[in-house]
Amino acid sequence: MAVLLIAEISDGELSMDATAKAVAAAKALGDVTVLAAGSSAAAAGEAASKIDGVSKVLVAEDPMLGHRLAEATAALIVSLAGDYEHIVAPATTDAKNVMPRVAALLDVMVISDASGVVDADTFERPIYAGNAVQTVKSNDAKKVITFRTSTFDAAGEGGSASVETISAAENPGLSTWVEDKVAESDRPELTSAGVVVSGGRGVGSEEDFALIEKLADKLGAAVGASRAAVDSGYAPNDWQVGQTGKVVAPDLYVAVGISGAIQHLAGMKDSKIIVAINKDEESPIFQVADYGLVADLFDAVPELIEKL
Amino acid sequence: MKVLVPVKRVIDYNVKVRVKADGTGVDLANVKMSMNPFDEIAVEQAIRLKEAGQAEEIVAVSIGVKQAQETLRTALAMGADRAILVVASDDVHKDIEPLAVAKILKAIVDEEQPGLVLCGKQAIDNDMNATGQMLSALMGWSQATFASEIAIEGDKAKVTREVDGGLQTIEVTMPTVVTVDLRLNEPRYASLPNIMKAKKKPLDEKTAEDYGVDVSNRLEIVKTVEPAERAAGIKVGSVDELVAKLKEVGAV
Ligand SMILES: Cc1cc2nc3c(=O)[nH]c(=O)nc-3n(C[C@H](O)[C@H](O)[C@H](O)COP(=O)(O)OP(=O)(O)OC[C@H]3O[C@@H](n4cnc5c(N)ncnc54)[C@H](O)[C@@H]3O)c2cc1C
Numbered sequence: 001m002a003v004l005l006i007a008e009i010s011d012g013e014l015s016m017d018a019t020a021k022a023v024a025a026a027k028a029l030g031d032v033t034v035l036a037a038g039s040s041a042a043a044a045g046e047a048a049s050k051i052d053g054v055s056k057v058l059v060a061e062d063p064m065l066g067h068r069l070a071e072a073t074a075a076l077i078v079s080l081a082g083d084y085e086h087i088v089a090p091a092t093t094d095a096k097n098v099m100p101r102v103a104a105l106l107d108v109m110v111i112s113d114a115s116g117v118v119d120a121d122t123f124e125r126p127i128y129a130g131n132a133v134q135t136v137k138s139n140d141a142k143k144v145i146t147f148r149t150s151t152f153d154a155a156g157e158g159g160s161a162s163v164e165t166i167s168a169a170e171n172p173g174l175s176t177w178v179e180d181k182v183a184e185s186d187r188p189e190l191t192s193a194g195v196v197v198s199g200g201r202g203v204g205s206e207e208d209f210a211l212i213e214k215l216a217d218k219l220g221a222a223v224g225a226s227r228a229a230v231d232s233g234y235a236p237n238d239w240q241v242g243q244t245g246k247v248v249a250p251d252l253y254v255a256v257g258i259s260g261a262i263q264h265l266a267g268m269k270d271s272k273i274i275v276a277i278n279k280d281e282e283s284p285i286f287q288v289a290d291y292g293l294v295a296d297l298f299d300a301v302p303e304l305i306e307k308l
Numbered sequence: 309m310k311v312l313v314p315v316k317r318v319i320d321y322n323v324k325v326r327v328k329a330d331g332t333g334v335d336l337a338n339v340k341m342s343m344n345p346f347d348e349i350a351v352e353q354a355i356r357l358k359e360a361g362q363a364e365e366i367v368a369v370s371i372g373v374k375q376a377q378e379t380l381r382t383a384l385a386m387g388a389d390r391a392i393l394v395v396a397s398d399d400v401h402k403d404i405e406p407l408a409v410a411k412i413l414k415a416i417v418d419e420e421q422p423g424l425v426l427c428g429k430q431a432i433d434n435d436m437n438a439t440g441q442m443l444s445a446l447m448g449w450s451q452a453t454f455a456s457e458i459a460i461e462g463d464k465a466k467v468t469r470e471v472d473g474g475l476q477t478i479e480v481t482m483p484t485v486v487t488v489d490l491r492l493n494e495p496r497y498a499s500l501p502n503i504m505k506a507k508k509k510p511l512d513e514k515t516a517e518d519y520g521v522d523v524s525n526r527l528e529i530v531k532t533v534e535p536a537e538r539a540a541g542i543k544v545g546s547v548d549e550l551v552a553k554l555k556e557v558g559a560v
Contacts, residue, residue, distance in 0.1 A: 010473060037379065069478065070441065070451050093471040097453045100406065100438035104445035105368075109407045109526035112436045122530060127434050131325045132334050135530040156397075174450035174484075178466065178477040219560065227490060237456065237470045237491060244346075244430065244490060246472070252559045263321070269538060273559050290541035294549050303547040308560060 001030030001120060004080060006089035006098070009047050009068070014044035017192035018090035019050050020154035025147040027053040027155065028117050029086045031061060034058070034161070037076055037168075039066030041143075044116060047163040057161050062168035067177040068094050072168065074101040079169040081106055081142065085120070091146035099146050108140035115151040129243040129266035149191060150249035150270060183236060190222040190239065195252045198224030198241055198268070201232060202257020202278065209234045211301050212256055220306050224248065242267035253254045257297050260285025277301065311363045311458075313352040313388065314413055315347040315370050316454065317379040318433040331531040334433075336400050343379045346428025347489045348386075352495040353458065354426050355387035362460050365389050369416055371409050373400050377511060384506035385498030391509070392416060396516040396523045398399035403434055408516070408523040410442035415519035417447060418451070424465070429454050429487040440487035450480035456491040 003026045008015035014036070026032050031053035033056040036045035045059035058080070064072045077098070081087060087102060089095035091113045115133070116124035122137045123145065190196065197211035197219060209229070216223045225235035227242060241248055243266035253271035258264060260283055262275070268274070269288050276289035279296050286292040293300055319325060320340040330337050343351075357363040368383035370376040371394040380391035394412055396404050417425065427440035444451035452458075452467035456475065459466045460482070468477045472487045480486075498506070516523045544550045554560045 038374040067476065067478075070444075070453070074445065084421050087390060093454060093469075096437050097441065097451075100436075100441035101451065103438070104410060104442035107407075108437070109405050110438050110442075111527065112438060118387050118530075125435075126535070128319070128334055129324045129432065129435070130535055132327045132532050134333075134532045136527040137530050138527055140526050172542075173481075175452070175478050175480040178479055180473065180477075181475040182328065182473040231491065236474060237489075238472060238474045242351075252554075256544065262324075269535075273554075273557065274538075274541070275554070286541075286543070288541075289551050290538075290545045291550055292541060293547070294543060295547075300547055306548065307547060307551050 001086070002084045003030045003032045003086040003088060004077070004084040005032050005034050006077065006095060007034050007036045007044060007203035008090050008092050008094065009038045009041055010045045011039035012038060012043060014047040015046065017154055017189065018092055018149050018162055021149040022088060022090040022147045023051050023053050023155040024152045025117055026086065026088050029120050031055045033084070035060065035077065035080065037065045037073060038187040039063045040067065045163050049163050050157045050159050052156045052159045053304060054159050054161040059163060059165050060168050064171040065168055068098065069175050069177060070101050071096045071172040071174045073098045075172055077102045078105045083173045084135050084142070086143045086145065088145045088147060090149045095146045099144055103144035106142055106144065108142050108144055109138065111136065111138065111143060111145040113124060113148045114145050115148045129262050130269065131262060148247060150247045167269045187216065188220070188222045190224055190246055191248055193263040194250050195219045195221035196224045196248050197221045197254045197256065198226065198258060199229055199235065200226035200258030201228035203229060203234055206234045214252070215301055215305050217262060218308050226264050255285050259283050260288065309355060309363050309365060310365045310368065310420060312417060312420060312422040312425045312500055312554070313347070313350050313354050313366060313368050313383065314425070314427050314439065314473060315345040315368050315379050315383050315433050317341050317353065317370060317372055317376040318344045318431055321432055327370060327532050327534050328370060331533065332529060333401050333532050341375070342432045343382050344428050346430060346488060348495040349490070349492050350426040350428050351383050351386050351388060352493045353488060356493065357460070358387070366424065367420060368394065369394065371396050371404055371412050373397055375400065379504050380511055382498060384509045385503040389509065392514060393511060394514045394516060394519070404523050405525055405527065406436050406438035406442050406453045408521055409439050409444055411521045412516060412519050413443045414446045415521065423456060425485045427485065429489050440485045444485035447485070450484045452480050452484060453487040454487050454489040456489050458486060458492070523557040
């Protein structure tokens with residue numbers, strides 16, 4: 001059986017972590033061919049060819065595939081679909097945008113955010129903000145799947161797959177890219193960081209969120225946020241952790257001024273060690289925290305920064 | 309322009325969900341149900357477009373059990389003009405899959421010819437994040453998912469999307485399907501007079517068969533279980549104790 005895996009690429013660069021985690025999930029399903037698509041994708045394809053478990057890489061470079069607009073990217077994937085039983089990708093926002101479109105064009109159901117592989121037809125996925133885990137068996141001829149990266153360990157490097165160049169499918173010409181607003185940061189990526197420090201509404205302002213960032217930098221951590229912190233403008237949207245934001249499972253997750261709503265827990269409760277700092281001892285966050293500190297964050301965080 | 313807004317009846321986001329003992333799913337009998345929060349944002353956006361003179365009519369559609377008409381009444385009370393209920397099951401525990409929903413929506417879009425379909429980006433029950441993209445695919449239309457800003461200019465819509473790296477703005481050709489994210493707007497509450505008025509607004513009732521769509525599952529549910537519980541932790545009394553514990557387990 002053959003698997004087509006859509007590599008995660010932004011601005012021509014392979015997202016190694018997300019892609020290698022999806023490869024780890026997909027290896028069990030069959031021979032993995034990686035599709036590297038973008039306006040520039042050759043370097044990303046080259047990088048993907050080194051992932052253990054990849055047997056072949058297809059590189060499709062075309063301006064219309066830039067920024068991975070859904071219509072052109074889905075058309076390309078569908079044009080290749082005939083050769084594969086499984087079409088998979090890491091569950092990034094790009095893939096969540098494209099893969100359901102691919103599935104509908106193939107008249108199959110999409111399996112979103114799969115967290116486990118039981119067999120070639122059967123997958124586990126969290127539902128209801130992770131409050132239940134469902135095992136589903138697909139009756140479709142082809143399976144279109146996005147894998148929740150936080151539950152798979154990345155495949156190693158050391159492979160040497162062959163790389164082939166292919167052309168893009170016809171451009172449906174339905175959308176164009178205008179601009180990206182991406183904040184450059186030297187911090188680790190939120191979804192692959194070993195340590196994440198997140199701030200919530202309790203932080204109180206954008207200015208005071210600097211305190212969260214300072215603690216993060218002390219720990220070499222990525223910065224996360226609750227929805228309330230993002231809605232209030234303390235933190236950018238791409239920091240949101242939760243049911244409808246990013247799902248993380250670092251070795252250490254520090255939640256500061258976050259109450260622990262189920263929608264937030266959905267994005268972090270698989271972290272190895274959870275620390276919560278909250279002034280309200282009744283906060284639900286303490287039910288999932290390994291170490292809970294009932295304290296005012298404005299006292300505790302500066303002290304913590306000093307003592308670490 | 310007509311705007312079509314699909315709305316789903318889901319368990320209220322504040323309700324603690326319980327997995328049924330027989331593993332077939334989550335217990336939905338006698339629990340509070342509400343409109344999917346993302347769909348409220350979609351309805352709100354449609355109303356704002358109408359208020360801005362960019363939309364003439366808002367049609368809300370719900371596909372599911374008969375009780376979904378309550379969800380449609382909520383949409384009407386918020387400001388939708390009329391509603392279509394497609395009864396596709398009489399079992400509250402049956403979740404109609406996004407592919408089947410998209411097929412029914414396609415049939416309705418073919419009939420109604422809206423210029424814009426506004427969907428929630430995901431339903432908080434099955435967390436699929438798929439219906440809007442699937443409808444767009446079946447229509448052969450453009451799509452703009454995870455919208456935090458929408459500006460319609462002639463036959464184009466400029467949409468800012470919440471993506472992993474930050475924000476991306478794209479321009480899509482109309483007609484189009486837009487799926488909405490949390491930061492697009494803050495939905496209004498329906499006022500009491502509007503709730504009363506909504507009772508008189510037209511609500512058409514159809515069935516999945518009327519549209520010739522087979523709603524049987526493509527994904528067979530093998531089992532549903534509670535997630536693994538985290539072992540209870542401890543409270544530490546001071547920052548010093550916290551640092552000591554973290555050092556002890558090698559976390560820092
Ligand atoms: C459809 C939908 C999707 C959602 N998706 C997400 C999601 O993906 N991610 C997410 O996070 N949420 C999500 N939410 C929102 C979620 O329900 C909560 O509203 C949100 O997580 C609350 O954020 P918070 O904990 O920062 O704020 P609050 O619940 O207001 O908690 C603030 C906490 O800070 C504490 N605090 C205040 N001041 C201090 C201080 N000086 N020192 C110490 N502690 C202090 C308080 O005791 C309180 O516990 C979603 C909701 C809906 C309806």
